[in-house]
Amino acid sequence: MLRYSFKRLISLIISLVIASFVIFFVIEIAPGDPASFMLGINAQPETLAALKEELGLNIPKHERYVSWVTGMLTGDFGTSYTYRTPVNQMIADRMWVSVPLAIYALLISTLLAFPVGIVAATNRGKTGDVAIMGATQLGIAVPNFWFAMIMVLIFSINLRWFSAGGFPGWDTGFFLSIKSLTLPAFSLALPQAAILSRVMRSSLLDVLNEDYIRTARAKGLNKRQSLWRHALRNALIPVLTIIGLQFAFLMAGSIIIEQVFFLPGLGRLVFQAISQRDLIVVESVVMILVFSVIMVNFIVDLSYAAVDPRLRSRV
Amino acid sequence: MTLLKLNSINLNINGKSILKDISLEVRKGEIVAITGESGSGKSMTALSVMQLLPIGSVQNGSIFLEDTNLISLTESELCRIRGNEISMIFQEPMTALNPLKTIGNQIAETVKLHKAASHSDTIEIVKSTMRRVEMPPEKFPLYLYPHQLSGGQRQRVVIAMAIISNPKLLIADEPTTALDVTTQSQILTLLKGLVTDLDMGMIMITHDLAVVHNMADKISVMNQGKIVERGSTSTIFRTMKHPYTKMLFNASNHKVDLPKAINKEPLLEVSNLSRDYILPKTKIFERPKIFRAVDKVSFTLHKGERLGLVGESGCGKSTLTRALLGLEEIQEGKIKISGQLVLKNDVDSFASKKRMQVVFQDPFGSFNPRHKVSRLISEPLYLEKKNITNDELNNLLETTLISVGLNRDDKEKYIHEFSGGQRQRIAIARALIVKPDIIIFDEAVSALDVSVRAQILDLIAELCRSLDLTYIFISHDLSVVRTITDKVMVMENGKIIEYGNTEKILTNPAHEYTVKLIEAAPSMPSFS
Numbered sequence: 001m002l003r004y005s006f007k008r009l010i011s012l013i014i015s016l017v018i019a020s021f022v023i024f025f026v027i028e029i030a031p032g033d034p035a036s037f038m039l040g041i042n043a044q045p046e047t048l049a050a051l052k053e054e055l056g057l058n059i060p061k062h063e064r065y066v067s068w069v070t071g072m073l074t075g076d077f078g079t080s081y082t083y084r085t086p087v088n089q090m091i092a093d094r095m096w097v098s099v100p101l102a103i104y105a106l107l108i109s110t111l112l113a114f115p116v117g118i119v120a121a122t123n124r125g126k127t128g129d130v131a132i133m134g135a136t137q138l139g140i141a142v143p144n145f146w147f148a149m150i151m152v153l154i155f156s157i158n159l160r161w162f163s164a165g166g167f168p169g170w171d172t173g174f175f176l177s178i179k180s181l182t183l184p185a186f187s188l189a190l191p192q193a194a195i196l197s198r199v200m201r202s203s204l205l206d207v208l209n210e211d212y213i214r215t216a217r218a219k220g221l222n223k224r225q226s227l228w229r230h231a232l233r234n235a236l237i238p239v240l241t242i243i244g245l246q247f248a249f250l251m252a253g254s255i256i257i258e259q260v261f262f263l264p265g266l267g268r269l270v271f272q273a274i275s276q277r278d279l280i281v282v283e284s285v286v287m288i289l290v291f292s293v294i295m296v297n298f299i300v301d302l303s304y305a306a307v308d309p310r311l312r313s314r315v
Numbered sequence: 316m317t318l319l320k321l322n323s324i325n326l327n328i329n330g331k332s333i334l335k336d337i338s339l340e341v342r343k344g345e346i347v348a349i350t351g352e353s354g355s356g357k358s359m360t361a362l363s364v365m366q367l368l369p370i371g372s373v374q375n376g377s378i379f380l381e382d383t384n385l386i387s388l389t390e391s392e393l394c395r396i397r398g399n400e401i402s403m404i405f406q407e408p409m410t411a412l413n414p415l416k417t418i419g420n421q422i423a424e425t426v427k428l429h430k431a432a433s434h435s436d437t438i439e440i441v442k443s444t445m446r447r448v449e450m451p452p453e454k455f456p457l458y459l460y461p462h463q464l465s466g467g468q469r470q471r472v473v474i475a476m477a478i479i480s481n482p483k484l485l486i487a488d489e490p491t492t493a494l495d496v497t498t499q500s501q502i503l504t505l506l507k508g509l510v511t512d513l514d515m516g517m518i519m520i521t522h523d524l525a526v527v528h529n530m531a532d533k534i535s536v537m538n539q540g541k542i543v544e545r546g547s548t549s550t551i552f553r554t555m556k557h558p559y560t561k562m563l564f565n566a567s568n569h570k571v572d573l574p575k576a577i578n579k580e581p582l583l584e585v586s587n588l589s590r591d592y593i594l595p596k597t598k599i600f601e602r603p604k605i606f607r608a609v610d611k612v613s614f615t616l617h618k619g620e621r622l623g624l625v626g627e628s629g630c631g632k633s634t635l636t637r638a639l640l641g642l643e644e645i646q647e648g649k650i651k652i653s654g655q656l657v658l659k660n661d662v663d664s665f666a667s668k669k670r671m672q673v674v675f676q677d678p679f680g681s682f683n684p685r686h687k688v689s690r691l692i693s694e695p696l697y698l699e700k701k702n703i704t705n706d707e708l709n710n711l712l713e714t715t716l717i718s719v720g721l722n723r724d725d726k727e728k729y730i731h732e733f734s735g736g737q738r739q740r741i742a743i744a745r746a747l748i749v750k751p752d753i754i755i756f757d758e759a760v761s762a763l764d765v766s767v768r769a770q771i772l773d774l775i776a777e778l779c780r781s782l783d784l785t786y787i788f789i790s791h792d793l794s795v796v797r798t799i800t801d802k803v804m805v806m807e808n809g810k811i812i813e814y815g816n817t818e819k820i821l822t823n824p825a826h827e828y829t830v831k832l833i834e835a836a837p838s839m840p841s842f843s
Binding site: 210212215216222308 | 365398405407424429460473477
């Protein structure tokens with residue numbers, strides 16, 4: 001297990017290094033230098049020179065790469081050109097919205113998908129299964145912002161249980177913050193839950209056809225016992241893969257939902273930074289997103305090993 | 316005393332009649348064999364005793380375990396009987412265990428389910444059961460996972476799970492079919508001993524008449540859902556009346572009429588062939604260890620010669636085959652066909668490779684289900700890059716199909732439309748179409764029913780007469796190798812330990828490993 005984790009850790013570090021290279025040099029090789037790109041075509045030569053100086057474009061590339069990376073390692077992401085504030089502060093503020101939102105949505109989608117997938121698989125071909133499959137088909141087909149609008153309509157406008165948008169900040173209290181994240185989390189989670197429950201169902205159906213389930217039944221376990229004791233953990237492996245992918249999506253892909261609910265999240269930050277050509281912010285946020293996706297994959301890899309002893313002993 | 320009594324069981328699954336009027340009786344301490352070919356209903360008979368039938372089954376008749384009619388019981392009552400009074404062992408030990416749970420956990424589960432024992436008592440019961448199936452916990456600790464065990468060891472774990480609660484009846488469904496002959500004989504001895512020691516009744520389901528002959532007290536022969544003949548083992552082999560039983564018996568003892576090999580020029584020369592695998596490292600900074608799967612193998616195959624290759628799984632048979640076919644890199648040695656070197660990564664190698672064709676064990680899995688037979692068979696021709704007209708191709712296809720005993724219309728069909736035996740004929744046609752010098756049969760008849768197997772063996776002999784085939788026949792079944800080859804090689808741990816005339820070696824083996832193989836193979840009675 002230790003060797004396996006160590007190997008995964010090495011591959012994590014290599015991925016991060018490669019990703020930082022790619023991000024840095026893609027921005028470097030973009031036509032024109034970053035400074036003129038950021039200022040646009042009507043820039044004054046003096047402003048341009050000043051920005052170049054500020055961005056350090058006069059220093060050789062490899063030195064700039066090194067100082068960018070070491071800066072990030074010490075928590076210094078540079079200063080946003082548009083907002084004139086340290087990027088690390090901006091990102092930290094947004095992370096406090098985006099990460100809890102992603103985790104919240106993932107929790108909802110998992111908690112929905114597991115029982116739904118199990119019910120569908122154990123009632124294969126019966127009414128319950130058909131109904132669930134139809135509903136998940138709908139959940140996959142309908143975009144999440146539509147769910148968002150419908151939920152705002154029902155729970156904010158009609159029932160007045162939740163506010164229609166905005167985030168009060170964690171200093172107003174845990175409950176209030178969570179409450180304001182609830183509708184966005186649900187609208188993010190519903191399509192994800194639909195996908196996840198389909199994966200859960202088909203994975204479980206595969207496992208229920210395995211020989212060892214027949215062995216379990218021959219031992220005298222009833223259907224429910226053989227499902228819980230032998231099938232579920234075996235069915236989990238493909239499901240974990242999907243959960244990992246979904247977390248990555250939820251971190252970066254929630255721009256529309258953040259827009260609908262006026263949430264100050266990472267997605268919106270990137271969106272604004274791109275439209276304002278604030279490359280320093282773009283670069284940093286993309287790196288943070290890449291880091292979190294790779295971390296999540298690392299955790300997924302570790303959880304494979306926790307589930308499957310064959311991975312632990314294979315070196 | 317009668318333990319189990321099936322009274323005229325009829326079973327329909329989704330309206331299709333599967334079992335017709337099955338009656339069967341098992342006494343304490345008695346082994347009753349159910350034999351027959353695939354689809355005869357023998358596994359369904361076992362599953363109806365377990366009451367573990369597939370969805371859509373309708374069953375009538377009665378199944379009495381002592382005084383209880385199993386058919387009238389509720390699901391929860393049945394759960395108390397399964398694994399406790401009736402246990403079952405399945406065919407595939409590799410997949411019969413949950414890969415994510417330790418063997419100790421899985422064996423103990425039966426006890427926890429059926430007996431009120433404390434945790435430490437349970438562990439003790441598990442340990443003593445493991446000793447009983449010759450898996451001493453000192454050597455095989457309870458925390459092992461199934462993937463850390465061999466097939467035979469896994470089957471012992473499955474048996475331990477089945478007998479741990481001292482069941483009255485044990486059902487074994489092809490318990491040794493997936494195992495090597497030596498492991499098979501150990502498992503059969505173990506099962507026989509357990510039946511005597513624990514005074515259980517046992518239903519043994521097998522297609523292998525030789526196993527039946529060595530194991531069973533009574534036999535029921537099944538065909539198309541019916542029991543066609545029954546009796547005690549000692550008499551039935553002598554007095555069999557039903558044509559189906561006779562057919563099964565003759566097919567199992569099938570001898571082909573192989574023409575004498577006459578040509579003597581060397582065709583395939585293999586010298587000092589070695590194949591190494593690099594083992595995964597156990598420490599980070601160490602030199603990787605090497606496992607030599609094929610160890611300096613040398614042999615010569617003459618034109619028109621039929622060579623058998625036998626040995627247990629893991630002995631290097633398959634690796635050697637793949638190396639010959641150019642599918643494995645070799646670390647040492649030379650392979651020559653008609654004096655021409657088969658070089659790796661060389662332009663010339665393809666020309667010589669095409670002179671060797673292969674027929675695999677699984678006739679379904681080795682075909683692309685989305686291609687028509689015409690494409691499946693003619694594919695090797697495209698690799699030749701020879702220009703042939705459509706008419707020529709059609710002619711060639713049809714003659715090849717006819718030569719393997721199929722119809723010319725079959726070329727328009729898909730692979731799922733054929734039976735197992737026909738599929739194997741198609742595989743042979745695919746090998747024959749490029750007129751190869753050598754065909755490699757890799758367990759080519761192992762997955763087939765005895766009657767079909769006999770037909771395919773006849774076909775091979777027929778092709779030997781008409782086409783003067785040269786082949787290497789790889790099989791774990793010594794009786795098949797005996798009839799279909801002139802020479803045989805015995806392989807152990809990557810080395811050829813014995814080589815020579817098949818009949819001579821199988822009657823008078825020189826090496827102790829060959830002796831062990833021959834003794835382990837279950838034998839058929841030799842009267843006619």
